[in-house]
Amino acid sequence: MIELKNLTKKYDEFTAVDNLNLTIDTGGFFGLLGPNGAGKSTTIGMLSTLYLPTEGEILIDGERLTRQNTALKRKISVVTQEYSMRQDMTIEEIMEYQGRLYFVPKKQRRKKTRELLEFCGLTDYRRRTVRKLSGGMKRKLMVCRALLTEPEILLLDEPTAGMDALARRQMWNLLKRLNRNHMTILLTTHYMEEAEILCDRVGLMDRGRLKEADAPRVMIERLGRYAVDQAEKEEMRSLFFRTQEEAVRYIAGLKGDAALRNTTLEDVFLEKVGKYLENRR
């Protein structure tokens, strides 16, 4: 179980993460959503010990996470938002280096490397240096690298950014499979669809604060399962209804065009965070 207690990160006067309290159960799949600068990557940075919290603490299975706590760090793997790899190393060398850094026995790291590269379609490129890989291939390699160590906790910061549609689907399937095998996953993403499909709980962050955390289904229910998109002058407006009947009744009373659809997590996000951002502009 991951517990973030009163977690705060300040950079001089700027507060990137403000008193964040969050619990992620073992085997859970949690998505952290928010606009740019919401504090998602800083939270991942603190969980990976790259940033030390200004206040608060992180507990993993009841134990405090610090840079010195190597036993806890062994349980965690991170896929960072930026490509964090030596550009002059080959794919094979990157995997070997990762295995060594995590003290994975030689036989196991060779076997696992073969399996993962095969699964991600990188086997033919294993002797190619990172510099010569495409963005999508680098992203896949980072995921392969993270999985090599068979972590109990996987932190993913925008893992599918820059991937094509097919690669993204493959990634989703992989993450779902890993989660089914009880891996705890924390994911930050800009893609609401991704969070809705993958995560059993999501948290909406804005300006360093967690505004809401719940199951996507519950958040959608709370807003209203049915959405009516209504063209209003030059803008599109969405209204939400608990039942289909209510939504249909509303449309019947309209003069202009309107469309009925199911509410998505993106609607929840736009309602909770987006409207505030619009007002701020």
Place this chain on the structure above:
Amino acid sequence: MGIVTVLWEKWVEFRRDFYKITLAAMIAPLMYILVFGMGIQTISHGQPYLNFLIPGVVALTTMNGSFNAIAQNLNVQRLYEKAFDQVMISPTPLWQFIAGQIIGGSLRGIYAGCIIILLVMPIGLHLCFNGWSFLIMFLNGAVFSTLGVVVSFYARSHTDVPRFSNYVIMPMAYLCNTFFSSDSIPHGLREVIRYLPLSQTSSMIRSIANEEPFSYTGIGILAVYLAVLTALAFCFLYKKKNL
């Protein structure tokens, strides 16, 4: 063991860039020997100047080899490639990472120094390089590798490391008992320069090369530098709030 992992990484780098590393280690020192030792032929302390110069060049090559192997590389890994993040995240104890860097850098320094020793062998100057020489070269390399670690950690941009080299490493290369005796430096500055690590290394390697007794104090001074710089590196890795 994390130290072995870092040494493996250094080995991969060395194997790949073998020719570049070897040539880079040779060019500048060979120029010094050709220009100052063979071009401008002089006598120093009643002996050919080359006898004075070569131990100094070996010392400064060790310094450059070690510092350059670590500082620029680690700086790029930290600020540009972000590869250093993975080390921080991993369970490899950070002290082992630093120790690996220091040992790896020292070995690169010794390698660079050995190239010079091999290249000047045909000149037949009868200079002596023994186990003590290599121990001192290793210690000197360790000091400058650690300095490389510290500089790369505290650097805020890619240009900081070359700038540090220009302001600190390059003046040391010329002034620290390498091309001329630090005795001829004006009083005040002389005392400062005398206690710099490269001055101590040059002095000790030169004494051994000329089969004269050397002062063990120099080893102590190098050890003190090593301890202080290592403490600074640890301080950064364990205490720095944002890496």
